[in-house]
Amino acid sequence: MAAHSQFALLTQRRFLPYFIVQALGAFNDNVYRQAIIGLLFFLGVSAEERSTYAVIAPAIFIVPYFLFSAIAGQVAEKLEKQRLIVVTTTMEIVIMSLAAVGFLLQSMPLLLVALFCTGLQSTLFGPVKYSVLPAILKPEELTGGNGLVEMGTSISILGGMITGGLIFQVAGAHGPEAAAAAIVALAIAGNLVARMIPRVDAGAPDLKIGWNPLPESLAVLRMARAQPAVRNAILGVSWFWFFGTIITSQLPGYAELHLGGASGSASLYICALALFSIGTGTGSLLCEKLSARTVEIGLVPLGAAGMSAFLLDLYFARPGAAPVTGLDVAGFLAQPGSLRIVVDLLGIGVFTGFFVVPLFALIQSRTPSSQMSRVFAALNIQNSGFIVLAALVGLGAGMLGWSSPTLFLALAIANVLVAAWIFALVPEFLMRFLSWVLVRVLYRLRVRGVEAHVPDEGAAVIVCNHVSYMDALVLAASIPRPVRFVMYYRIFDIPVMSWIFRTARAIPIAGAREDPARMQRAFDAIDAALAEGELVCIFPEGALTKDGGIATFKSGVERILARTAAAGRPVPVVPMALRGLWASMWSRRDSRLGRMRVPRRLRARVEVVAGAPLHGAVSAEALEARVRELRGDAA
Missing domain, CATH: 1.20.1250.20 (MFS general substrate transporter like domains)
Structure with missing residues (x-):
């Protein structure tokens, strides 16, 4: 990578x-x-x-x-x-x-x-x-x-x-x-x-254009709301414009009254704007490195948190009038506390980049090509409304006698509330953030073949070897699309953890001897998810490996494929292999007591390898052989 x-x-x-x-x-x-x-x-x-x-x-x-x-x-x-x-x-x-x-x-x-x-x-x-x-x-x-x-x-x-x-x-x-x-x-x-x-090429060359602005505007707005994740990504981008409009509109007055810029000179204002813009550009460029070249919407909560944190600190850095006035850029930088303000303006910009770039990438990756331009047209309409609203908020704050730092404080609080609301509406954002943070804190993750072999849209079944309790989290952090994981119902029902699994829309399953009805419900849920064009991941071994090897794949995957084929909607199977997790504290290599110790290696190297999709009536034996081949000798 x-x-x-x-x-x-x-x-x-x-x-x-x-x-x-x-x-x-x-x-x-x-x-x-x-x-x-x-x-x-x-x-x-x-x-x-x-x-x-x-x-x-x-x-x-x-x-x-x-x-x-x-x-x-x-x-x-x-x-x-x-x-x-x-x-x-x-x-x-x-x-x-x-x-x-x-x-x-x-x-x-x-x-x-x-x-x-x-x-x-x-x-x-x-x-x-x-x-x-x-x-x-x-x-x-x-x-x-x-x-x-x-x-x-x-x-x-x-x-x-x-x-x-x-x-x-x-x-x-x-x-x-x-x-x-x-x-x-x-x-x-x-x-x-x-x-x-x-x-x-055109996205929809046969489209008949409607020239009446009002009904067509309503139509594209409805189109943009069809997918919850896209709808809320658009809301997030519009909030970015609201946030940025307020910041940039306040900077001229803020630079003169609170940073001490010389009256009639724009040098300090331009410097403050440059810091924010350079920060935004830097954050935008860093997104690819942090996301490991996937559409990583887990960066969005990180961006929202950083935006509020640095904006809040900007308020406390200079809540009142500048102690010295008539300053140029060099004069301001010589003042006590100026470095903190510089870092805050850069930080706001950097985390703004973290916030908005994955949202654009998400909209592009989840929207059909035949609707892409109209969805972005809807985005532009909504952005315009938020920009106007930001201007009105700025005017209203001025009429109320609010200073720029006070408005920054209010915006920092509002940003937290809006972000929390968006993440509550689409928990996928927060779940991706948690998996992104945990996996990158615990491991040095390398991903091979995922971008080439996991389809960008449409249904597919992912099969993978089962090495540790972290497997689903590692896979979720490696695959840019949402994945419905099939998991053992006793783990799914653990208090507190159950909320996380339900939020992630995992599918609980039981053995045929334990609870035949629950097993049937699981297969029905898997079939419904595939019918909706989602990704479903199963671990055909049925349990964690006890020796680091790969156990025999069970026939459940054949049953899944048979149902989709019988319904006239066959789906591809993407084989994947996890490497390096057997040595982690989350596998069964050690006893329970041993697993409670710190990991043997800090940020151990872990690899996810995806192979070419298999089509048609694929047997469990063939899938097992393919996963073994992808894994090689590394557990």
Whole structure:
């Protein structure tokens, strides 16, 4: 696993042109918006008029997301995606040419019309931006690819804001001409690079587009709610935008009033924004390493916890006014306690990356390709609503006299409550987090063949040797999809643990002599799970190994396959092998007393190996032989 790097994608044509196009788009949007602010200062507009623009401009930009996202999602579903990206970047050239005329004429009405058109162009590009990734990336590359995109977006937004803000300062009297030239040149560059993106087939070429915005918006929102995990991942992404909007909108005032930034200077604000953006980019890039190249939604609770922890510490680091004012960046860094604030801003960003990247990857991995663009259109509609809500919350907090640190404190508490609510609705997030933490604390896990052989969607039976009490946890941490584990009912019924097993939707089973009725219910539950397209894992040995070897596989797996075949829906069987767990404290290698000792090796190496799926009427003997082959000589 360590031999792979997400940065290798930046050397490949299937990803690099797309990455550059989306980064240039984000960069140009922010250059344009900041250049408009620069023009207002250039024209000597009063502070009241600038404040009016600060309210009107974001509303003008975001209105198209509400009106046209559903239509944009359908268009992105129907058309070949590379062609659509070229169309949208061509639109950007036209729109930025109109904006350039606005700069040259110094016409705010014309610039606001172009700003609305920019929002429209972004609305059309939005569903393509994320729906194209599953088509050009392998399943094991989704997390790394999304991490690169989030990193690129964060840095591009920051760079665009800085560049747009500097245009009028650097160009002086020629500021309008410089702004006009910059935005048109960036748009042309994006269009030229878009033509280098390889062809990406349409998700639903036969889709009939509905042009009425309201019913189509409701339709895509209903589509996005079909799967609970996807629905709540979308809710999580929208909360990320709410969280980020409040943070970034408060930073200008926070930098001046609480960090001591010089009045009229944006240097300290830009520094604070840079720390948050760099942190988000860093966290996004770290997701692939931490997830071992799977869609690891266990990082989401970790991200939520870190966001609240660092935001809470930011409140306590400077709850009141700055003790010294009129500072530049160097002056602030020289003040006592400044390092703590720097670490907090970076930490908030890092854990924000942990929070959002797996959510994007989850949406992409669990959504059918024929619905992908429309689901992301629904995401954009919901995101827009949360951004507007965040702006209203910021205004309301100001009217109540809340300081930025007080709002940060409230946001940290709200983040805990929202995260807890999401995890309660879909316990899979929390269960993945627990398995991710436990397995990576106890073991150094290596996974081979899972991304290649476990299907990304649809039903399958997973069979594996049974070595220790940790087997299900290790497998759950290795397989990116949810797995329904079949387990012995006496273990399933252990008090307290039973709640965990029920939350994980394990299937309890008993022997035919112990409880025939329960055994029958187990087979019925397995059949129903496979009919729903889920993964079911069984340990055909029926018990933990007592000598480190593999016991004879029982015939239960044949009965499962016979039922699915008789129903006309045969499923593949994926053989898997666990290696290295026999030496752990959780196996039967030692007596009960021996198992209570500390492990022989701290973070022992454990390996999960998956083989190619077997189809048809597969015998228990054939599966046993295949698992033995995968395990080799390692127990």
